[in-house]
Amino acid sequence: MSTFYFIAFLSIFFSILVISAKNPVHSILYLILTFFTFTIHYILLNAQFLAIVNFIVYMGAILVLFLYTLMLINLNKESEPVKPFMVKIAGVFGGGILAVALASSLKLVAASNPVILKNPDLGLVKNLGKVLFNEFLLPFEVSSVLLLSAMVGAVLLATKDPKTA
Amino acid sequence: METADLIFRIVLIVIVFAISLVVAMYSTYAERKVAAFFQDRIGPNRAGPWGILQPLADGGKMFLKEEIIPTNATGFLFIVGPSLAILTACIGSAVIPWGKAISIGSHTFDLQVTDINVGVLYIFGVVSLGVYGVMIGGWASNNKYSLLGAIRAASQNISYEISMGLSIIALLMLTGTLSLKEIAEQQHSWHWNIIRQPLGFILFIVCAFAETNRTPFDLPECETELVGGYHTEYSSMKLGFYLFAEYINMFISSAVMATLYWGGYNYPFMDDVAASLGANPAAIIGVVVLFAKIFLFIFFFMWVRWTIPRFRYDQLMDLGWKILIPLAIANIVLTGIGSTLLTHLGY
Numbered sequence: 001m002s003t004f005y006f007i008a009f010l011s012i013f014f015s016i017l018v019i020s021a022k023n024p025v026h027s028i029l030y031l032i033l034t035f036f037t038f039t040i041h042y043i044l045l046n047a048q049f050l051a052i053v054n055f056i057v058y059m060g061a062i063l064v065l066f067l068y069t070l071m072l073i074n075l076n077k078e079s080e081p082v083k084p085f086m087v088k089i090a091g092v093f094g095g096g097i098l099a100v101a102l103a104s105s106l107k108l109v110a111a112s113n114p115v116i117l118k119n120p121d122l123g124l125v126k127n128l129g130k131v132l133f134n135e136f137l138l139p140f141e142v143s144s145v146l147l148l149s150a151m152v153g154a155v156l157l158a159t160k161d162p163k164t165a
Numbered sequence: 166m167e168t169a170d171l172i173f174r175i176v177l178i179v180i181v182f183a184i185s186l187v188v189a190m191y192s193t194y195a196e197r198k199v200a201a202f203f204q205d206r207i208g209p210n211r212a213g214p215w216g217i218l219q220p221l222a223d224g225g226k227m228f229l230k231e232e233i234i235p236t237n238a239t240g241f242l243f244i245v246g247p248s249l250a251i252l253t254a255c256i257g258s259a260v261i262p263w264g265k266a267i268s269i270g271s272h273t274f275d276l277q278v279t280d281i282n283v284g285v286l287y288i289f290g291v292v293s294l295g296v297y298g299v300m301i302g303g304w305a306s307n308n309k310y311s312l313l314g315a316i317r318a319a320s321q322n323i324s325y326e327i328s329m330g331l332s333i334i335a336l337l338m339l340t341g342t343l344s345l346k347e348i349a350e351q352q353h354s355w356h357w358n359i360i361r362q363p364l365g366f367i368l369f370i371v372c373a374f375a376e377t378n379r380t381p382f383d384l385p386e387c388e389t390e391l392v393g394g395y396h397t398e399y400s401s402m403k404l405g406f407y408l409f410a411e412y413i414n415m416f417i418s419s420a421v422m423a424t425l426y427w428g429g430y431n432y433p434f435m436d437d438v439a440a441s442l443g444a445n446p447a448a449i450i451g452v453v454v455l456f457a458k459i460f461l462f463i464f465f466f467m468w469v470r471w472t473i474p475r476f477r478y479d480q481l482m483d484l485g486w487k488i489l490i491p492l493a494i495a496n497i498v499l500t501g502i503g504s505t506l507l508t509h510l511g512y
Contacts, residue, residue: 025304032297048282052283056286056289056290059290060290060292060294061293064293064300064322065319065323067300067304068316068320071312071315124282125283
C-alpha cells in the first residue's frame with residue numbers, strides 16, 4: 001500500500017510539472033515520466049499486459065511523436081500569444097467546477113461498493129485474450145473499425161487535392 | 166524468494182552486466198579488425214599482442230579527455246541523453262534465457278535474471294525507449310546537425326518498430342507464448358523457429374539493423390551529411406556512452422535473434438550430450454553455443470557494415486513502409502493459413 005501512495009504521489013507531482021514547465025520539451029519529458037508511473041501502477045494491479053502496452057504505445061510511440069513535433073516547431077516566448085485576463089479567469093473557474101464535479105462523483109462511487117476482482121490474474125495476456133475474443137468480441141471489433149476510420153481520415157488529409165495540385 | 170535464490174540472482178545480474186560490457190568493449194576491437202580484414206589492412210596491432218589491449222587504451226582515453234558542455238546546451242538534459250542511451254541498452258538483457266537451469270546440490274538455478282510472462286513485449290518496450298537517449302541528447306545539444314540526427318533517429322525507429330512488431334506476431338502465432346524462456350524451451354535440439362519462420366527472421370534482422378542504427382541504416386549519424394549526427398557536440402565519456410550503447414544494443418539484439426529464431430541455447434544432439442556428460446555440463450555447453458550464435462550475429466552486423474553502402478533517407482522510408490510492412494502482414498497471413506492447414510491435415 002505504501003508503494004501505491006509513493007507512486008501516486010510521483011504521478012501527481014510529475015503531472016503538475018507537466019503543466020507548470022515553461023519549456024514545452026521539458027513538459028513532454030515530464031509527461032513521459034508521468035506515463036512511466038502509470039506503468040508502475042498497472043504492474044501493482046497485476047495487469048502486466050496493460051502495463052507493457054502502456055509502456056510501448058504511449059511512452060515508446062505516441063510521446064516520441066509528440067517530442068518529434070515539438071522539436072520541429074519553434075515555440076518561444078515571442079511567438080506565444082498573450083491571453084486576455086478574462087480568459088484566464090474563465091479557465092480557472094471552469095477547471096474548478098470540473099474538479100468539484102469529479103470529486104463529488106468519485107465520493108459516491110467509493111461509498112457504494114468497492115470492486116473486488118474475482119480473478120486476480122485477469123490482467124495476464126492469456127486471460128485478457130480469452131475475455132476479449134469471447135465475451136467482448138463485438139465491442140473489440142467495433143473499436144478496430146473506429147481505428148480504421150481514423151486511418152482513412154489521415155490518408156485523406158495527407159493526399160493532395162486533385163483540383164489544387 | 167529464498168536467500169540462496171536471491172544471492173544467485175544478484176550474482177547473475179552482475180555477471181550478465183559485466184559480460185555485456187566486455188562484449189561491447191571487444192566489439193569495438195573486433196569491428197576495427199573486421200574492417201581491416203575487409204579493406205586488406207592490418208588493423209590495430211600496437212597495444213599488446215595483436216592489439217588486444219586496444220579497447221582498454223580507447224576506454225582510458227575516453228575517461229581522460231576533457232569534458233565539454235556547449236554554452237547553449239541544456240545542461241541537465243545534455244547529460245541525461247547519453248545516460249538514458251546506456252541505461253536502456255543495458256536493461257534489455259534481463260529477460261534473455263542464457264541457458265538451461267543448473268542444479269547445485271538440491272537447488273536449481275535458472276540462468277535467466279527474470280522470466281516475466283510478457284518477455285518479448287518487454288524487449289520491444291526497451292527498444293522503443295532507446296530512442297529517447299538519442300532524441301534528448303540531440304535536442305539538448307542545441308545544434309542543427311544534432312537535431313536533424315535526433316529527428317532522423319526518431320522517425321526511423323518508429324517506422325521500423327511497426328514491421329518488427331508485425332514480424333514477431335507471426336512468430337508468436339506459432340509459439341503461443343510471450344515468455345522467452347518457454348520460446349527457448351520449445352526449440353529443443355534442432356527444432357529452431359528459423360525453419361518455420363524464414364521470412365519473419367529476415368524481416369526481423371533488417372529491422373534490428375535499423376533499430377540499432379547500424380549501416381546501411383545509420384542515417385542518424387551519417388557523417389557525410391550531418392557531421393556526427395546526434396553526438397556532434399559530445400566529447401569524452403558521454404560520447405563513449407553513445408558509442409558503447411550501440412555495441413551493447415548490437416549484443417542484446419543478437420541474443421534476442423538467437424533466442425527467438427535460432428534456438429537459443431539449444432543445439433542438435435543435446436539429449437545425447439546430457440545423457441553422457443550429465444545435465445550441468447550439457448547446460449554449460451548450451452551457454453557456450455548461445456554465445457557462439459551471438460558472436461556470429463555480431464560478425465554479421467560488422468560484415469554488412471563494411472560491405473553495403475548507406476541508404477538515402479527516402480529509400481529508407483520506402484523500404485520500411487512500402488516493402489517491409491506489406492511483407493510482414495503477408496507473413497502473418499501465410500503463417501495463419503499454414504498452421505491451420507497443418508493442424509487440419511493432422512501434423
